[in-house]
Amino acid sequence: MIYDRLVAAAEQAPSTSGLRQGESFIPYRKVVDRSAHIASGLIARGVAKGTPVGLLMINGPELLTLAYALFAAGAVVVPLNAQAPRQELAATARKAHVAAVIASLPYAEVAEMLVADLAGPGRLPLFLSGGSDDNSVAALERYSIAGLPQLGPDDAALYMFSSGSTGIPKVVPHTHGEMDIDMQGAIETSRHQPDDIMINMMPGSHAMGFLSATHVAAAGASTLYWHDPQPFMLSKGRFANAIETEGVTILMGVPFMFDALAGLKDEVSFRRLRRAQSAGVALRKETYDRFLERFGIRLTQAYGSTECLSIAINDGDDPDVPWDSVGVPAPRLTFELEPAENPFGPECGEIVVSSPAITKGYLDAPEVNARTLRDGKFYTGDLGTQSKEGYVTIKGRSKLIIEVAGHKVDPFEIEEVLGTHPAVAEAVVVGIPDARTGEQKLKAVIVRAAEENPDALIRYCRERLASQKVPSIVEFRDEIPKSATGKILRGKLMEAV
Incomplete structure (x- = not known):
């Protein structure tokens, strides 16, 4: 179904629409044709319907092409984080029952170690993008198009x-039907x-980076992939220059990115940019004001989750919409506020949603599903309000998840490692601002069993956890x-000693 939507979009899209990166x-x-050939090759090589791959x-045109082939x-x-420590990468792949791997050539060693960890060297199919041998994507592409299965909405x-609102990272499955409904909602709003160009600099394993590219493709618009080996604070000038010179019209990212761009000293003007949208972490008024003053562009916010896909989006140009609103609920989504203890007042409640685009449940997690998905509704763990005009504003979290640089981090996972x-x-x-x-x-916050220094504990975490999960402060x-009942008073741990 999702591939069929790309076929339909490609037939109607202008010849100038597609995937861009550098001079490419x-x-x-061409994406449609390559995907079909690669899909046929995968089927011929034993990748059956329903196989998690x-x-x-590296985030770029090849990632999206291979996704559509699958x-x-x-x-x-199954997008995986190639930068994750070896133990974490293997653990997440096992949770998803990964039975084959496709990797960019620079990640060949990481992929080989993953295959060895999952099943032993050479025991799982491994295909490399960028090679030329029999186990390369180029070899798969040489197959004639044949045998593509008929797929339904429940496939x-x-x-x-996602660590979402419910704890240690879990596998969030989505069907063709759920993703198709989410794409349709993006088109309807x-x-x-078709003449839009969205710049995409998020990691390929990040939900925002991956899913936004599928939305853009479904609408027949273009994605400009941008990658720089240097950290963003050192490459932000080149990123801003790409926005200007490539005629980017849509910029989507996390608040840190917008704050960094607002601090640029370079002479740059985003003259074609028609929408700049923040997501992943709540936007601060200071960042909103700085970006508006620097570029004359109002930042808007989007609200979604790995489980629900799009929940609410502020796409409008109405200057009367509050700066901190995430907009109105997405099409076909039922939005409710359930009473919840909170410091924001009686008009604030836990956001509970239902939609045909929401996952039907985490993989292999019946107990979590029973708590989070009840009567067809997903309990987000977010606290919010809704105005009489329908605009949603996020106030905070009802659970312990900490949002770090656009990632939702479960403190329990880090505590287990420590x-x-x-x-x-x-x-x-705990999270502190x-x-x-x-x-x-x-x-x-550590109670010691033996003498140790903070740097050693931070190194210990860095060897076992993704970078966003590594504490920057250790306090003894x-x-x-x-x-009195033994409950940890986390609020007291946020205070300095």
Whole structure:
């Protein structure tokens, strides 16, 4: 189904629409043709309908092309984080029951180690993008188009990972039907026009980066992929120059990115930019004001989750919409506020949604599903309000998840890793605001079982966790403050000692 939507979009899209990166341009008609050939090759090589296939790919045109090839073959796309520590990468792939891997050539060693960890060297199919041998994507592309399966709305299409509002990262399955409805909603709200160019600099395993490219393709608009080996703070000038010189019309990212761009000293003007949208983390008024003053462009916000896909989007040009609103609920989505204890007043409640685009449940997690998905409704764990005009504003979280640089981080996962260190008797992780940016950073509060220094504990975490999960502060205490019933008083741990 998803591949069929790309076929339909390619037939109607202008010849100038497609996937861009550097000097390369691939029109959607070529993406459709390559995807079909690669899909046929995958089927011939034993990748059956329903097979979860891990993608260890640099974000770019090849990632999206391979994703559509897997959609066409009836396989399940599983974007994986190639930068994750080896243990974490293997653990997440096992959760998704990954049975084959496709990797960019620079990630060949990572892919080989993953295959070895999952099943032993050479025991799982591994295809490399960029090679030329029999196990390369180029070899798959040489197959004639044949045997593509008929797919229905209930066929699995995508597995992504979320710590969301319910704990340690879980596999979030989405079907062809769920993704198709989400894409249709984006089209109906005219989120993208055929002459739009959206710049995409998010990691390929990030839900925002991956899903936004499928929305753009479904509308027949173009995606400009941007990648720089240097950290964003060192490459932001080149990124801004690409926005200007390539005629980018849509910019989507996390608040940190917009704050960095607002601080540019370079002479740059985003003259063609018609929409700049922030997502992933709540937008601060200071960032909104700085970006508006620097570029004369109002930042809007989008609200979604891996489980629900699009929930609400502020796409309008109405200047009367509050700056901190995430807009109105997405098409076909029922939005409710359920009473919940919170510090924001009785008009605020937990956001509960239902939609045909929402996942039917986490993979292999019946207990979590019973708590989070009830009577066809998803309990987001977010606190919010809704105005009489229908505009939604997010106020906070009703659960413990910490949002770090656009990622939702579960403190329990980090605490479990720290608890395996011989010098740690007890560990609690909390989020505290950075004094300069206001963004959340992680602090680990440790009761020591033996002498150890903070840097050693940070290194221990870095070897076992993704970068966004590594505490930047380690604080030692004699005891963890607890209530009379033994509940950890996390609020007290956010205070300096």
